[in-house]
Amino acid sequence: MSTHRIAVPLCLLACLPTIAACGEKEEADSETSSTNTSLEDCPADQLETLSPGQLTVATDEPAFPPYFVDEDPTNGEGFESAVAYAIAEQLGFAEADVKWVVEPFNSSYAPGPKDFDFDVNQISITPKRAEQVDFSAPYYTAKQAIVALRGSEASRGSSLADFAEARFGVQIGTTSQEAVEAAIAPSEEPRVYDTSNDVVTALKQEQVDAVVVDVPSAFFLTAVQVPEATTVGQFSAPGGDEWGALLEEGSPLTDCVSAAIEELRSSGELAEIEQRWIAEKTKAPVLE
Amino acid sequence: METDRRAEREVARRRKARRGQTIAAVSTLVVLGGLAALTLASPGWTVLRESFFSSDVFVESFPDILEGFWLDIRVFLVVEVAVLILGLAVALVRTVEAPAIFPLRLIAILYTDVFRGIPTILLVYLIGFGVPALATAEDGGATPLSWLPTNEVLLGGAALALSYGAYVSEVYRAGINSVHRGQRDAALAIGLSEQQALRHVIVPQAVRRVGPPLLNDFIALQKDVALISILGVAGEAFRIAQIQASSDFNYTPLIAAALLYLTITIPMARLLDRWERGRAVS
Numbered sequence: 263m264s265t266h267r268i269a270v271p272l273c274l275l276a277c278l279p280t281i282a283a284c285g286e287k288e289e290a291d292s293e294t295s296s297t298n299t300s301l302e303d304c305p306a307d308q309l310e311t312l313s314p315g316q317l318t319v320a321t322d323e324p325a326f327p328p329y330f331v332d333e334d335p336t337n338g339e340g341f342e343s344a345v346a347y348a349i350a351e352q353l354g355f356a357e358a359d360v361k362w363v364v365e366p367f368n369s370s371y372a373p374g375p376k377d378f379d380f381d382v383n384q385i386s387i388t389p390k391r392a393e394q395v396d397f398s399a400p401y402y403t404a405k406q407a408i409v410a411l412r413g414s415e416a417s418r419g420s421s422l423a424d425f426a427e428a429r430f431g432v433q434i435g436t437t438s439q440e441a442v443e444a445a446i447a448p449s450e451e452p453r454v455y456d457t458s459n460d461v462v463t464a465l466k467q468e469q470v471d472a473v474v475v476d477v478p479s480a481f482f483l484t485a486v487q488v489p490e491a492t493t494v495g496q497f498s499a500p501g502g503d504e505w506g507a508l509l510e511e512g513s514p515l516t517d518c519v520s521a522a523i524e525e526l527r528s529s530g531e532l533a534e535i536e537q538r539w540i541a542e543k544t545k546a547p548v549l550e
Numbered sequence: 551m552e553t554d555r556r557a558e559r560e561v562a563r564r565r566k567a568r569r570g571q572t573i574a575a576v577s578t579l580v581v582l583g584g585l586a587a588l589t590l591a592s593p594g595w596t597v598l599r600e601s602f603f604s605s606d607v608f609v610e611s612f613p614d615i616l617e618g619f620w621l622d623i624r625v626f627l628v629v630e631v632a633v634l635i636l637g638l639a640v641a642l643v644r645t646v647e648a649p650a651i652f653p654l655r656l657i658a659i660l661y662t663d664v665f666r667g668i669p670t671i672l673l674v675y676l677i678g679f680g681v682p683a684l685a686t687a688e689d690g691g692a693t694p695l696s697w698l699p700t701n702e703v704l705l706g707g708a709a710l711a712l713s714y715g716a717y718v719s720e721v722y723r724a725g726i727n728s729v730h731r732g733q734r735d736a737a738l739a740i741g742l743s744e745q746q747a748l749r750h751v752i753v754p755q756a757v758r759r760v761g762p763p764l765l766n767d768f769i770a771l772q773k774d775v776a777l778i779s780i781l782g783v784a785g786e787a788f789r790i791a792q793i794q795a796s797s798d799f800n801y802t803p804l805i806a807a808a809l810l811y812l813t814i815t816i817p818m819a820r821l822l823d824r825w826e827r828g829r830a831v832s
Contacts, residue, residue, distance in 0.1 A: 469782075
């Protein structure tokens with residue numbers, strides 16, 4: 263009898279992979295469509311904006327640095343404010359024709375009609391999200407920041423190679439977690455925490471030498487959460503974490519906004535805006 | 551005549567046993583087959599299969615999880631030894647009636663009450679993040695408690711040992727109390743001291759009695775080693791599985807981890823069954 267009692271669960275275990283194997287469905291790769299629209303196809307007076315002759319741009323509240331300054335998107339200061347006005351200019355809208363509305367992140371990607379023409383709110387482009395909304399071409403690839411306590415050995419690193427021996431802390435499921443493995447590949451496996459608070463605690467209590475978060479989080483972390491910490495440097499995550507303007511699914515404007523961003527990129531204006539509002543404000547050297 | 555009847559009885563007994571086996575096999579097939587059919591026919595099965603039982607993801611994630619599982623096993627073995635020692639020590643303190651150790655007894659009672667009363671996951675969290683906090687000064691300098699360990703595997707293991715030590719001490723105590731009072735009296739009567747009686751007469755009998763419940767606690771401990779993952783422990787099987795699951799939005803790696811835990815817990819459960827059956831016979 264005892265052999266039967268063992269055999270049943272063992273058989274179940276043996277069957278599991280078989281169950282799994284039967285008829286697995288091939289996932290169709292969803293291809294991201296590239297823009298063929300040029301700015302000539304997008305004259306301001308013919309654009310189907312929310313209100314004719316006006317460009318309605320959304321972001322969340324509070325609008326915080328370095329993306330906005332003084333919680334006022336209309337002043338053109340801060341990275342995303344500057345990008346939005348630059349896009350408007352490319353599309354032929356005057357500064358006065360740009361109207362700002364508040365759109366909380368959590369409702370920005372809900373299906374259905376939108377109260378804005380496009381939304382700039384540090385939103386990462388993912389294929390899953392792209393099933394619900396439209397994304398413009400990316401206007402920023404979020405850099406990853408290495409944050410360490412002031413005066414610690416890790417705070418003196420000047421290249422990614424200097425961190426080969428460091429104990430890193432990251433949050434699970436983030437771009438940062440993948441970036442550490444891919445760009446630094448430290449000899450000690452990084453500690454992976456459930457919440458960003460645990461990551462901050464581990465840094466504060468010296469359970470890790472350094473943490474990796476995206477650049478805006480680093481800005482907040484070093485300014486508010488752990489003032490004794492400093493951003494040692496920033497680096498690009500392989501594969502990147504691209505942010506795009508969010509538009510209503512199937513919006514007639516998507517291609518035009520993308521064309522405007524591509525134009526800003528090729529003219530070098532986008533790089534200038536990024537340099538002015540992100541690279542300088544966060545004062546983090548780029549680590550190679 | 552006598553032998554014939556015996557042979558008949560033997561044949562009848564065998565027939566009955568075979569019939570029992572057939573019924574058991576058919577009923578097992580019907581019940582398990584029914585459950586499997588019900589699951590496979592449900593509309594959600596396709597989604598479930600893709601997100602929990604993807605063979606591609608399984609094959610891809612398994613080697614890393616298996617490697618992480620080695621850490622789980624090492625932590626389990628070390629913690630188990632610590633639990634056995636701690637549990638017995640606490641049980642003995644609570645059993646010995648010498649007035650001088652009253653404060654120790656008080657601490658032991660407090661310990662079992664508190665550490666059995668707190669959810670293990672909370673204890674792991676409190677010790678894993680709390681002890682390093684004690685060791686850290688506001689200004690980053692040295693504190694009187696800077697010598698405290700901050701290694702997350704050590705702290706997580708300590709939390710598990712404290713939690714399970716409290717349970718196991720009660721198991722030991724039950725075992726000690728189950729040894730008849732006469733055993734102690736007899737030991738004292740032949741000239742053994744109270745301590746000697748405990749060591750040579752009572753504890754050996756107690757430990758033998760509580761084998762199965764101890765093993766039961768260790769099956770639970772083996773699974774709970776996964777709890778140290780919340781401390782960010784690098785290279786722990788469950789954490790590796792979680793990382794893989796969160797990056798692909800696919801839960802199959804968690805199933806792979808579950809299977810690994812089962813490869814330890816199921817044999818332990820069978821061992822426990824056999825042990826208890828053996829004791830029932832003797």
